[in-house]
Amino acid sequence: MLCLSLTGSNCEISLSQYEKHKEVIQLVELRIDYLDSIHVDEINNLLKSISLPVIATYRRKRDGGLYEGPEKARLQVLKDMLDLDFTYVDIEDDIKRLDLEDKARGRSIKIIRSLHDMEKVPKDLFLRIMKLHKKGDIAKIAVMPRSLEDVMMIFKVNKELKDIPDKVIIGMGEFGIPTRILYKKTGSLFTFCSPEGEEAASGHLTPEIMHDLYHADRVNENTKVFGIIGNPVMHTSSPKIHNPAFYQLGLNSVYVPFLVDDVRAFFQLADLLSIQGFSVTVPFKQQVLPYLGKISREVKLIGSCNTVFQSNRVWKGVNTDFYGFLKPIQEELDSQRIRTALVLGAGGAARSIVWALRNYYCRVVIVNRTAEKAKNLAGMTGSSWRPVEELGSIHDIDIVVQTTSGGMSPYEDVDPSLGYEFTGKEIAYDLVYKPKNTRFLTRAEKAGCRQICGMDMLIAQGVLQFESFTGFLYPQKKES
Ligand code: NAP
16 A cells, blocks of 8 residues: 655645545555644544545654654544544554553554664564564554665565565665565555655655556566666656556566665675666666676677666676667768767766767767876777867867766756857767756757757667566557
């Protein structure tokens, strides 16, 4: 069940949150600690307007909630709530109040026994869940993973306790997001989400993202897991490329972002979750290489890999950036209208781009903020390089490719091409895809250049990834 936490400061706002999202959720949690003042009649009316089961939760600050008052008053409110038509009540594990439990059971309100650790994943996670479970209630544990090893521990414990149906195990924060999306895969009863901009707990996604993008409620034991690894990773648009295509083709697969701090740990997690394939973004495109059993010709050439998938039981690495970059300019390359290129940047992406251009016999000049890296890449690829200060003296260029992170949020003010004089005849190709109108492209547009935004390449490389992952052609958009 996808559970929406209602975080309104009054019942009216909470009701509007429910109304807005009710089509995509199956359960609601009323966060009483978010209400400015508690009026039993209003809460009663709210419950009458909600046609889904509702959890009563009155969360203390130390457990990630807003309540800071005396404990006695909090428990009295919770007890009063048991006169109303809640389906569940959340009682923290340390609360020893038989009267509260007896009242809930007497009214057939199911108890969720919850335990929160806002700092870490406790080492005895397994025992703690078993202890909660033995009380005969729904065991809920929300912990804070600080590394991918911690995330692995959550998945492991979840897997070991697969036969206990009445449990919820959640990893909070950015590391924990896969545990929220894949809750059904490992047997958690429900997962939580919040209205946009109203995150009730760190790592909550919106109901629409959980339902429309990840189809989290359709995931089951047999769902094939794909994903993207990076650090940072949550800004990625790749789930929007892969998940709708899985859905359109009726494939029982999901594509999930994994925040990674250690590539080795990720390969272990990939074994645990039987991950079938994944995209690789900054800073891991080179770090994955030692873990691959097979690599394609272009990975060997470039020394960087953005796509990894299972092939005959070994991990195979390919580089779809290489081909994805070429797609929007294929015609110009084939007809040799592009013969000279200026490449701005000398990082991981630049390596693919320079090799792709060199493969078409283009003459390439590389300019990078750190001149040494430009020099090295030029040496490796048979290109030339120039220091940034000499941008103004570079002429006769058919295409300028901007491969740096300059221009990408939060560096929107940066234009790494400053100093270069556009003639209007060049193609201006920016790898940055967020925002679409970078300073680099705006300046090129003013000069009359044809512009290509990074989104075109992102989609092209994603389509190729999809085909490597699934063996299916990427589906055409349905006609509306
Ligand atoms: P990377 O390996 O970290 O390299 C970053 C490059 O950007 C380096 O050359 C670095 O110069 C330069 N740079 C960073 N900040 C700069 C600034 N403020 N001013 C000037 N230069 C700056 O990263 P990457 O993998 O090459 O990725 C670079 C960009 O390409 C990212 O924005 C990424 O999202 C984008 N990308 C897009 C696609 C797509 O499909 N559209 C695919 C791959 C990558 P120094 O050497 O001096 O540090």
